[in-house]
Amino acid sequence: MAEVTVRNIVKRYGSVQVIHGVNVDIADGEFVILVGPSGCGKSTLLRMIAGLEAISGGEISIGGRVVNDVLPKDRDIAMVFQNYALYPHKNVADNMGFSLKIKGRPKAEIEAKVKKAAEILDLGKLLDRFPKQLSGGQRQRVAMGRAIVRDPQVFLFDEPLSNLDAKLRVAMRVEIKELHQRLGTTIVYVTHDQIEAMTMADKIVVMRDGKVEQVGAPLDLYDNPGNVFVAGFIGSPAMNFIKGKIGSKDGRQVFVSDAGSVLPVEGRAQDGQPVIYGIRPEHIDIAPDGLPATVSVLEPTGSETQIFAKFGEDPIDAIVKDRLTVRPGEEVRLKIDSRRVHIFDRQSGARL
Numbered sequence: 001m002a003e004v005t006v007r008n009i010v011k012r013y014g015s016v017q018v019i020h021g022v023n024v025d026i027a028d029g030e031f032v033i034l035v036g037p038s039g040c041g042k043s044t045l046l047r048m049i050a051g052l053e054a055i056s057g058g059e060i061s062i063g064g065r066v067v068n069d070v071l072p073k074d075r076d077i078a079m080v081f082q083n084y085a086l087y088p089h090k091n092v093a094d095n096m097g098f099s100l101k102i103k104g105r106p107k108a109e110i111e112a113k114v115k116k117a118a119e120i121l122d123l124g125k126l127l128d129r130f131p132k133q134l135s136g137g138q139r140q141r142v143a144m145g146r147a148i149v150r151d152p153q154v155f156l157f158d159e160p161l162s163n164l165d166a167k168l169r170v171a172m173r174v175e176i177k178e179l180h181q182r183l184g185t186t187i188v189y190v191t192h193d194q195i196e197a198m199t200m201a202d203k204i205v206v207m208r209d210g211k212v213e214q215v216g217a218p219l220d221l222y223d224n225p226g227n228v229f230v231a232g233f234i235g236s237p238a239m240n241f242i243k244g245k246i247g248s249k250d251g252r253q254v255f256v257s258d259a260g261s262v263l264p265v266e267g268r269a270q271d272g273q274p275v276i277y278g279i280r281p282e283h284i285d286i287a288p289d290g291l292p293a294t295v296s297v298l299e300p301t302g303s304e305t306q307i308f309a310k311f312g313e314d315p316i317d318a319i320v321k322d323r324l325t326v327r328p329g330e331e332v333r334l335k336i337d338s339r340r341v342h343i344f345d346r347q348s349g350a351r352l
């Protein structure tokens with residue numbers, strides 16, 4: 001096991017710079033997830049940690065050793081990719097043991113390690129099967145088995161679940177989390193699925209345009225996003241944002257949208273200050289003393305109902321536990337939990 005340190009990392013492809021001085025500290029045994037929009041540099045950063053991509057500037061250390069010039073095979077890491085191509089003509093046991101075989105490890109050792117990995121991943125009964133005789137989730141577990149047998153200091157995963165269907169993805173999410181709890185190995189995991197990030201990570205690194213926007217524990221990012229970007233990226237469905245400014249009504253500070261809606265805030269900004277108002281759909285409820293809103297669309301999922309509505313001209317999205325009988329065009333009363341309102345500076349996007 002080992003800690004991973006990423007210091008002022010820069011990556012250029014020719015004249016194009018795609019990573020702009022990234023710093024990340026990953027503790028020994030920590031499960032760290034890199035998230036961010038497509039093209040923000042997640043895979044590039046992971047591949048630089050793996051040694052599959054040259055580093056243009058800065059320093060990466062694994063277990064206290066600077067690895068900038070260390071070959072991938074000597075970094076003591078194992079990587080699992082999105083398309084985890086297994087060898088089609090080798091059975092499960094041979095697929096898992098192959099990396100040890102080419103290293104020339106003794107047969108007995110390979111068998112023992114494959115057996116142990118198979119136990120961990122519940123593949124014991126499938127060792128003689130060929131990849132085409134396995135389900136998607138089983139194949140994914142074999143791919144993880146190949147990484148586990150190498151007993152690396154660090155696991156690197158690049159969107160390993162994105163090819164699986166929704167149900168399997170949830171199951172594998174739980175399995176990877178259990179695997180981490182059992183082995184305690186440091187994991188750096190890339191995804192753009194923020195549910196995966198929220199549920200699996202000890203720590204999330206939110207990236208945008210080759211820079212780190214914020215680092216924190218999942219619930220910390222959810223509760224205290226540092227800016228509009230992180231607030232909009234973490235949480236599903238996404239936070240509502242309404243542009244306007246701070247005003248006052250009946251001696252109390254309120255938010256007044258550009259379109260004229262008046263919404264509750266708990267005093268934090270200066271009167272007249274241009275701001276962006278943020279409220280998560282799950283922090284809005286139906287209540288008799290709520291504000292009147294016109295329903296546009298209802299999406300019942302069984303366990304809850306998502307309401308797309310409008311306060312005057314301002315679209316607002318709410319999630320409630322109730323089943324609703326209202327129809328599009330009708331009015332509901334939506335109550336905003338003012339303690340959960342986030343106020344951001346309109347210019348910089350920083351949270352106030």
Ligand SMILES: Nc1ncnc2c1ncn2[C@@H]1O[C@H](COP(=O)(O)OP(=O)(O)OP(=O)(O)O)[C@@H](O)[C@H]1O
Nearest residue numbers: 013016018036037038039040041042043044045192
């Ligand atoms: N070999 C390359 N040559 C030039 N540019 C590249 C190369 N590989 C990646 N890039 C660019 O680097 C940026 C970061 O790419 P990267 O693959 O790291 O993004 P990502 O965050 O993993 O995105 P995704 O979520 O789509 O996988 C992108 O703008 C991409 O076009």
Ligand SMILES: [Mg+2]
Nearest residue numbers: 042043044190
């Ligand atoms: Mg990628």
